[in-house]
Amino acid sequence: MDNSSGVGVIDKAAMVLDALESRPASLAQLVTATGLARPTVHRLAVALVHHRLVNRDIQGRFVLGARLVELASAAGEDRLTAAAGPVLLQLRDATGESAQIFRRQGDSRICVASAERPVGLRDTIPVGTQLSMRGGSAAQVLLAWEDHDRLLEGLTNARFTPTVLAGVRRRGWAQSLGEREPGVASVSAPVRGPSGRVIAALSISGPIERLTRQPGRLHSDVVCNSARILTESLRKSGE
Structure with missing residues (x-):
């Protein structure tokens, strides 16, 4: 064409x-x-x-x-953040934890949408927050499906290993325990654009005491299902 x-x-x-x-x-x-x-x-x-x-x-x-x-933002055409709102609210309510969408920007990841846990101890990540790609389940997801050279580059000084990323690709989700911040656990899954490329990571995060040391066992199914719903919404909207 x-x-x-x-x-x-x-x-x-x-x-x-x-x-x-x-x-x-x-x-x-x-x-x-x-x-x-x-x-x-x-x-x-x-x-x-x-x-x-x-x-x-x-x-x-x-x-x-x-x-x-x-x-x-001015044109109101960011389909990802527009579609993410209802999905994040449903994910927050299903898990009882704060939910976020991250996109990669260079060597950082940016929170582009979030739904905070309304009460109690929570992991607060405001929209616009810039975090490192060196730790956290969202960083694992955003790196796991990169090409070989880019993946190796991203592993420099990372708090996760090639074996961890291989597991992320195999399972389709990632978890972390205190990688980004001591005492915080998270679970993330990939959001894909219409071409099938990973364009964002959908995450939940909260204290390890509540998510346990195996947060993926508790929440991977619902996080992955929410990521699939958002992926399908983007496919239909033709992002």
């Missing part, structure tokens, strides 16, 4: 943004992904950085920029 709009520079800029949708990329990786000449990719990427549509991470790689989030 021809995706050309007839405006060459716009089409090429869109190719750069598409290439950054799944992960950060170096200039060489962008050249490979787009098939465009290196000088062209460099010129486009730098221009997109100027307009905050693209940013640079601490390793100098290109990542999607904050302006895209602002535009999506």
